[in-house]
Amino acid sequence: YEEKYQEHWMKIETALENEQLDEFREQFLVIHPYDQAMFFIEQSKENRLIIYSYLSPEEIAEIMINIELEDTKQYFIEMDPRFAAMVFSDMPADDSVDILNEMNKEEVASFLTIMDKEAADEIKQLLHYEEKTAGSIMTTEYVAVFKAQTAEQAMKHLKKEAPGAETIYYLYVLNDDKQLVGVLSLRDLIIANESTMIEEIMSEKIVAVSVGKDQEEVAQMFRDYDFLALPVVDFQNHLLGIITVDDILDVMEEEASEDYSKLAAISDKDQPSDT
Ligand code: ATP
Ligand code: MG
Known part of the structure; x- marks a missing residue:
């Protein structure tokens, strides 16, 4: 058995090296997911990236379930975040939660934001994922344009x-991978020549909010930078949404009344009691 197994393993490796997608799938998917996992963890990063592109999120999920918990995090981080989010939603929610618990707040918030809602809701319940982060107050209704467009096209x-x-006051410039590479205001666009490229009028000094950032810190950024809206990005700088100043006003109000309550509580204690 051992020898036959080695032979099969070699076939899979060869198919991978020669970038034979169909052959790889044929040889790889017949072995048990545990064995798939054992093969997978032996591979270089380069090969792992190929494997992600050769298999479906569901097939990758099967592999991830069979890998030691401490080791899985690194694999999810190296995947395309949108693909990783699909893998998470194809895994049993509790397994996803175990892996997400190994990650930092920023990464967790990123994945949950991209994931389909049903899976994310289930995971959030298990995670006790805290609200009050940038991701929970953003909207996805922003206007995106591309560097290579002219002002007229934009x-x-x-x-x-x-x-x-x-x-519509700010336009966000994305690359082909949906990463935020620039920003311009409506004013910038209006005053530009029709044939001017967006690249020439956009600013690359972008102030952006991480999706997992606490809403109070987001409010502080609005105070500091005086923008009418701020873009929200994941840890790989993909644009996920925007927060507008009117949404942040609610946060400021909430904060102020919280602070007021705290203050009231303190001064109550300072009062000599009547009883
Ligand atoms: P000005 O203040 O010069 O009169 P404006 O009123 O048209 O400009 P502002 O809201 O003050 O617009 O924004 C000024 C500039 O800030 C815009 O040109 C825009 O490119 C840039 N900008 C907008 N959002 C961001 C951001 N998130 N990060 C960095 N720059 C930004
Ligand atoms: Mg201004």
């Missing part, structure tokens, strides 16, 4: 998107 696009957008 304006056309803006006209189409404007009715559904939370604000």
